[in-house]
Amino acid sequence: DQQVKQNSPSLSVQEGRISILNCDYTNSMFDYFLWYKKYPAEGPTFLISISSIKDKNEDGRFTVFLNKSAKHLSLHIVPSQPGDSAVYFCAARPNSGYALNFGKGTSLLVTP
Amino acid sequence: EPEVTQTPSHQVTQMGQEVILRCVPISNHLYFYWYRQILGQKVEFLVSFYNNEISEKSEIFDDQFSVERPDGSNFTLKIRSTKLEDSAMYFCASNPLATGTGELFFGEGSRLTVL
Numbered sequence: 656d657q658q659v660k661q662n663s664p665s666l667s668v669q670e671g672r673i674s675i676l677n678c679d680y681t682n683s684m685f686d687y688f689l690w691y692k693k694y695p696a697e698g699p700t701f702l703i704s705i706s707s708i709k710d711k712n713e714d715g716r717f718t719v720f721l722n723k724s725a726k727h728l729s730l731h732i733v734p735s736q737p738g739d740s741a742v743y744f745c746a747a748r749p750n751s752g753y754a755l756n757f758g759k760g761t762s763l764l765v766t767p
Numbered sequence: 768e769p770e771v772t773q774t775p776s777h778q779v780t781q782m783g784q785e786v787i788l789r790c791v792p793i794s795n796h797l798y799f800y801w802y803r804q805i806l807g808q809k810v811e812f813l814v815s816f817y818n819n820e821i822s823e824k825s826e827i828f829d830d831q832f833s834v835e836r837p838d839g840s841n842f843t844l845k846i847r848s849t850k851l852e853d854s855a856m857y858f859c860a861s862n863p864l865a866t867g868t869g870e871l872f873f874g875e876g877s878r879l880t881v882l
Contacts, residue, residue, distance in 0.1 A: 657809075687869045698771070698858050698873030699810065706868075744810060748869035752823050753798065754812035755869060 658682045659747050661758035668765050674732040676761050678745030681726065686750035690719060690730045693742045693760070702743075703730070707750075735765045769793045771874035773859050779880045783848050788877045790842045790859030799842045800860040800871060801834065803827070810858065816842065849881045 660679045668674045678688075686707050691699035705712040705719045705728065712719050718731045732739055745758040772791045780786050792799050801813040814824040816834055833845045842861075846853055856878050860871040 659809075689869060691873075696875065698860075698875045700873070701870045704868040704870060746810075753800070753815045753869070754823055754825065755802075755871065756812070757802075757810040759809040 659745055659756045659758040661745055661761050663761050665762040668735045670737055670765055670767050671734045674735045674763055676730040676743050678728045678758055679726055680747055684749050685747040687748040688721060688728050689746045691744040691746060699744055737765050737767055739763060740765050771859055771861055771872050773874035773877050775877055777878040780849055782851060782881055786846045786849055786879060788844045788857050790874055791840050792842055792861035793872055796861035796863045798862050801844045802858045802860060803855040805855040851881050854879055854881045
């Protein structure tokens with residue numbers, strides 16, 4: 656069962672422009688949502704998170720927006736840089752338990 | 768910067784063989800996890816471990832799997848009799864607390880290929 660969905664397997668953006676990565680979830684019992692970034696041959700690296708009681712969290716070039724009524728979150732990267740090219744995973748933590756539910760990932764390519 | 772380390776980086780084994788994947792979590796962390804990613808699929812939770820016992824496990828983590836913290840530093844995942852479908856990248860992760868944002872620190876992964 657796919658509780659966390661990333662429907663876009665890939666995204667290509669020009670350097671300097673905004674990258675928007677989307678994620679949908681089906682379970683209302685998540686208390687935190689996280690974004691991870693993964694380069695080839697490396698483990699996922701934490702990027703940014705948001706509590707389910709908030710609708711926005713910002714950290715430098717990265718902003719995560721949460722729309723609980725739509726069960727949707729998005730990661731905005733502004734401005735995008737070539738070093739941002741990686742696979743981005745959306746993850747959600749249930750409010751009972753420790754296991755993160757991951758989406759399938761979106762491969763972002765930022766072109767010069 | 769402290770990091771989670773995993774060995775081996777790649778292991779090739781024959782179906783039916785036992786495999787042990789090793790992890791050294793970050794030293795002051797208390798919670799340990801194994802996840803796996805089959806090629807082209809999502810990262811899947813296998814098991815979490817705290818205070819020397821399993822705290823949560825998924826349906827994937829059946830009797831063929833076991834985890835152990837044999838000493839103060841290592842955290843191991845054993846697959847007793849490997850199957851072709853066990854071929855995947857296995858990630859170890861840790862965090863200092865179960866509360867907070869749930870941020871996990873992942874190792875670089877161990878690629879298991881079952882022939």
